Amino acid sequence: MSKYxxxxxxxxxxxxxxxxxxxxxxxxxxxxxxxxxxxxxxxQADVEEHLKKQTDFETFFKAAPFLNPSRTLIKGVICGVRVEDIKEPTMQEIRYLDKLIDELAKGKSMDKILRK
Structure with missing residues (x-):
């Protein structure tokens, strides 16, 4: 699947x-x-609104009120690519989210997932 x-x-x-x-x-x-x-x-109301509007990923991340600065602490491989090495900003944000969901599914504690 292409980035677009x-x-x-x-x-x-x-x-x-x-x-x-x-x-x-x-x-x-x-x-x-x-x-x-x-x-x-x-x-949660914001998320529900984006779900209702069928917002695309690019708009979803560009409109985000506060991209957590600690997200840069997210490291590792998702879909065969190291998230910290992704150069395109929107793709990196998408992969950050993918990685966090993977960590949840693998049983990591929320404190570790949220980099506390």
């Missing part, structure tokens, strides 16, 4: 997949939401 297609995918189309991945491993939608809030600064 990922950017234009709606956040709403991927959000249920994040929740499903977490729930399959015994985690909850509220934990997924907590990760999204921490990463982007969105409230």
């Amino acid at each position: 297609k990922i950017y234009t995918m709606s956040f709403a189309s991927v959000y249920p997949l994040y929740i499903s991945k977490a729930e399959k491993k015994g985690h909850t939608k509220s934990e997924v939401d907590e990760i999204i809030h921490w990463l982007t600064g969105y409230t």
Whole structure:
């Protein structure tokens, strides 16, 4: 899949997949939401509005009220690429979120996931 297609995918189309991945491993939608809030600064009402509007990923991240500065502490490989080495900003934000959801599914504690 090209970068362009990922950017234009709606956040709403991927959000249920994040929740499903977490729930399959015994985690909850509220934990997924907590990760999204921490990463982007969105409230739950904001997230619901983006879901309703079918906002694409590029807009979702560009409109984020507060991209958490601690997100740069997220390291590791997602989809075969080291997240810290991704040069394109929107792609890096998408992969940060993917990595955090992976960490949740793998059983990492929320304190570690949220870099506390």
